[in-house]
Amino acid sequence: MAMLTLGFVSMAVFAGTEILPGDVAEAVLGQNATPEAVAGLRHALHLDYPAHIRYFLWLIGIFSGDAGRSLANNLPVTELIASRLPNSLMLASVTAVVSVPIALTLGISSAIWRGSFFDRAASFLTMSVVAMPEFLIATLAVIIFAVNLRWFPALSYAAGMVSINQFFNQFALPVFTLSCVLIALMMRMTRAAVIDTLRSPYIEMAVLKGARPIRLVLTHALPNAIGPIANAVALSLSYLLGGTVVVEIVFGYPGLARLLVDAVSNRDMPVVQACVMIVCSAYLFLVILADIAGVLSNPRLRYR
Amino acid sequence: MAPVVKVEGLRVTARDGRGQQNVIVNDVSFEVNSGEIIALIGESGSGKTTIALSLMGYARSGTRIAGGKVTFDRREILSLTQRELSSLRGRDIAYVPQSAAASFNPAKPLLKQVIESSQIHRVMAPAEARAKAVSLFRELGLPNPELLGTRFPHQVSGGQLQRLLAAMALVTDPKLIIFDEPTTALDVTTQIEVLRVFKKAIKERGRTAVYVSHDLAVVAQMADRIIVLRDGAIQEVNATQYILTAPKSDYTRTLLAAAEPQARAVTRQASGTAAASVIEVKNIVAGYGARDREGFPAVPILRDVSLAIRPGTTLGVIGESGSGKSTLARVIAGLLPAARGEVQLNGVALPKSAAARTRDQLRRIQIVFQMADTALNPARPIGRILGRPLEFYHGLRGARRARRVAELLEMVRLPATMAERYPGELSGGQKQRINLARALAAEPSLILCDEVTSALDTVVGAAILDLLVELQRELGIAYLFISHDLSTVKAICDEVMILYAGQIMEHGTRGALCQRPLHPYSELLISSVPELRQGWLEGISETVLKEASGGIVRRAGAACSFFERCSLRIPGRCDVEPTPLRRFSKGADIRCQRTETELIELAAQRDANEISGRPEISEPRDFGPGRGAQLIAW
Incomplete structure (x- = not known):
């Protein structure tokens, strides 16, 4: 199933890059190139083959472990990815470690005290954050923390991490920006999932057994909400690999998303394909993890 | 002695879709004495569940207890804080809801849920609570009492879940138990056993109970006194025998009439x-x-x-x-x-x-x-x-x-x-x-x-x-x-x-189903329907009880599916050979190894045994050839 999804996505991406006007030869040689030069480069890059042949060539390459070379600068795709993927993974994991616990705590406590001042305040805040464009948050963060307060550097290169201090300095602003949006999303979905299970008859039964609100949520509602919560978390986190373009550009962070965007503008098909495959696999991996969590938390699926 | 519960002028309102307050319980007053089972009976919308829940100071979302006084054990329930109410619920007043399957948390093992109230209120140590739960399981006739608690709700049948709910209610020895339509979702055959263990458990402990139901025949078995409700108001309160035999209000008479079966179909020749x-x-x-x-x-x-x-x-x-x-x-x-x-x-x-x-x-x-x-x-x-x-x-x-x-x-x-x-x-x-x-x-x-x-x-x-x-x-x-x-x-x-279990046991005209010989399973179904008289539950024969308690077991092949539960089975034949579907002279097809004459004789024998074994039955049923007339009354 997962393999099928990957295959379908790769075809969609390939078709997408085909539809875009222009190709890598025009992009590399620029506007003043002669038609002969463009044709020559196309021939050299096998771009004059029909589209389906090129797709199958790429597919054969992938299956034999060769992702091909970048059409734009002739570097092996694996090398390009290898230079960016660890950065992206690092940013993603730090953000996940920061945002998931905060989001779950906020979501669950909002559900416990739903309708209270705390819940309303949290709702208002998260709604505002979700409504705010990411680049605005990033820019505001730079203006406040880097320019005015001078706490952190405005750019983060993710290179040469030596001390905890440096590490913190590098990641503080990008992680803060990404966390804002993620926490808001995950918190709202957690709250909705828990409140949804709070409407079940067994919750009323627990109330009539004398259970207090905290017990209701933690021992009765939460175990039944793990499935939907895990899915919400997986969906949010999958965004951390491919969807961080804005943050990477604002902070000059050398991650996967920027590589992908550059490759698209160069019509650099092998690089685009490789990046998309990685993002897609990460997404599938997270969703499978979420499903496993859902099954483990549900005795009806665990014991038949 | 002061009553355990005293309700005075209770008024509950509900907000409808347009935001208006409608009165759903109006000026209801009654008392429940110690050791008494009182029934609230009425159709849906009569306010019976709402009243029962207000005894615990609980109103479902959208409803509000607008007035009146509920006194339980000398405490004024409606003026207690949420915290005080929580300490009362599950310890002094326990609730047994209608839908057992929905009322158990699907993610937690049964034992944990059964003893939960005892742990919330810290009335006993966990080990003691577990031991008590197991002894309750045994008393309520649950299979495998030691291991049952480790199972999850979806692994247990509906009738067993309903009994587990009773165990959950009894574990803290509450002063008052509220049963809210506890057998409505069950099959008639399962219902018999559940009703019997409920009644035994309440009566042996001398507990006070409020039993909510729409089914007059079931209430007749359980309650000492009946409160008839309609549209949130009391129509009649009286001892069960008087409600059944000498109803005073017109509405009670309507209910009794609706409970009497009547033929509607025009008989086509x-x-x-x-x-x-x-x-x-x-x-x-x-x-x-x-x-x-x-x-x-x-x-x-x-x-x-x-x-x-x-x-x-x-x-x-x-x-x-x-x-x-x-x-x-x-x-x-x-x-x-x-x-x-x-x-x-x-x-x-x-x-x-x-x-x-x-x-x-x-x-x-x-x-x-x-x-x-x-x-x-x-x-x-x-x-x-x-x-x-x-x-x-x-x-x-x-x-x-x-x-x-x-x-x-x-x-x-x-x-x-x-x-x-x-x-x-x-x-x-x-x-x-x-x-x-x-x-x-x-x-x-x-x-x-x-x-x-x-x-x-x-x-x-x-x-x-x-x-x-x-x-x-x-x-x-x-x-x-x-x-x-x-x-x-x-x-x-x-x-x-x-x-x-997917096999036709009996197929015939409506009239044929009122006459013996019947398939043993038809016989069981017919004798499982509660009758509108007191003492029916106690008078059920051992044979019926035994057959009723078995669950459906699916068998492969053409042998009889009812074998495990049947009291007339022939081991070595019924469970091995394909069961023939025979045409009986009364005009019905019956799938049974027993012949027509055998079934008639065995049924007569069984009835004779029952009578000799139970001389205390006040109204011995008319058996033998006259049984046909008796059966038509179901």
Whole structure:
């Protein structure tokens, strides 16, 4: 199933890059190139083959472990990815470690005290954050923390991490920006999932057994909400690999998303394909993890 | 001695969709004395559950306890804080809800949930609570008491869950237990045992209980005193025997009359026998799961079921849950293609799957489901819900369609203005009428009625049954009427088929089901229906109890499915050989190894044993040849 999804996505991406006007030869040689030069480069890059042949060539390459070379600068795709993927993974994991616990705590406590001042305040805040464009948050963060307060550097290169201090300095602003949006999303979905299970008859039964609100949520509602919560978390986190373009550009962070965007503008098909495959696999991996969590938390699926 | 509970002038209001406050319980006052079981009885909307919940100071969302006084154990319940209420609930007052399956947390093992209240209120150490729970399991007749607690709710049957709820209520030794329709969702056979253990557990401990129910016959077994409610107000309060024998209020009399079974179907004489069947089902095998090499499904639900229905007649299908009743309807409708066998419509074999049937074939068979609510799209007005089949099957549009919608509403005795309203604005009975109208819109030859009155109150359900009979007389439609309720089937069906674990046990005319010899399973079903007299529950014979307590066991092959529970079984024969379906002289087919004379003799013997074994029964039933007359009363 997962393999099928990957295959379908790769075809969609390939078709997408085909539809875009222009190709890598025009992009590399620029506007003043002669038609002969463009044709020559196309021939050299096998771009004059029909589209389906090129797709199958790429597919054969992938299956034999060769992702091909970048059409734009002739570097092996694996090398390009290898230079960016660890950065992206690092940013993603730090953000996940920061945002998931905060989001779950906020979501669950909002559900416990739903309708209270705390819940309303949290709702208002998260709604505002979700409504705010990411680049605005990033820019505001730079203006406040880097320019005015001078706490952190405005750019983060993710290179040469030596001390905890440096590490913190590098990641503080990008992680803060990404966390804002993620926490808001995950918190709202957690709250909705828990409140949804709070409407079940067994919750009323627990109330009539004398259970207090905290017990209701933690021992009765939460175990039944793990499935939907895990899915919400997986969906949010999958965004951390491919969807961080804005943050990477604002902070000059050398991650996967920027590589992908550059490759698209160069019509650099092998690089685009490789990046998309990685993002897609990460997404599938997270969703499978979420499903496993859902099954483990549900005795009806665990014991038949 | 002061009463345990004293309710004075209780008033509960509910906010409706427009934000207005409606009074749903008005000025209700009563007392419950120590050691007494008091019943709150009434139809849905009578406020019985609302009143029961207010005894715990609890109001469901949307409702509010607006006034009055509830005194429990010298404490004023309605003025307590949430924290004080929590410390009372589950410790001093326990609640046993209707739907056991929904009331258990699916993610937690049973024992944890059973002893939870004792842990919340810290009345005993965990180990002590566990030991107590296990002894309660044993007392309530639950199988495997030591290990049962480690299981999860979905692994246990409905009757067992209901008893587990009772254990949950009893674990803290509360002063008051509230039972809210605890057996309504159960099969009659399961109900007997649950009622017996409940009554024993309450009486032995001398507990005080409030028993909420709509079923007068069940209440007659349980309660010392009955409060009759209607529209949130008390109609009558009296000791059970007086309510049953000398009701004072007119409403109580109506309830008693509705509980008495009455025949609705017009008896059609032999004239119909010559008419060709509208539907004929031949040797159907159907089920779920993978098919083996011979096309037999892994989980067979229906095994070799055949039936025929003539135009304008009704065939009732009856059996416990899990007997395959609904599966039969799904096979006929083509929703579940049969693995083997054939469904014929007017003599022509139908494709097995609905997708392969022609539009006209689809039109002729319609279904009405049990859940009137979920079968109607809440976002569409009634006019569009009924207009859709008119357009699909008959190509009606515009004014002609509107006229036909009005006619259909007229047919189901609803005003034409109903077309503009939405399902959410309708009552349960009205919704079921709309479902019926939707089926009629197709102008079918056969309507499959799957438990159409089970979710409705007795009085409302009776009106729907009357409507079905009238429509049949006017339009000559045939019905396949599925129900778990014998008296309903009895009221409207010309023929009755008794299904057990997917096998036909008995199939005959309505009259034949009132006469012996009966199939042992038919006998069990009939004697499991509560009778409207006190002492019925205590007078049930051991044989019935033993047969009633077994669950459905599916067997492979053509041997008798009822073998495990049957008191007349012949080991080595019934469980090995294919069971013959024999024509009996009373006009019914019975699937049993026993012959007609054997069944008559054995039944007479059994009855004789019962009488000699139980001399204390005050009204010995008339057995032997006279039993036929007795049975007609169910």
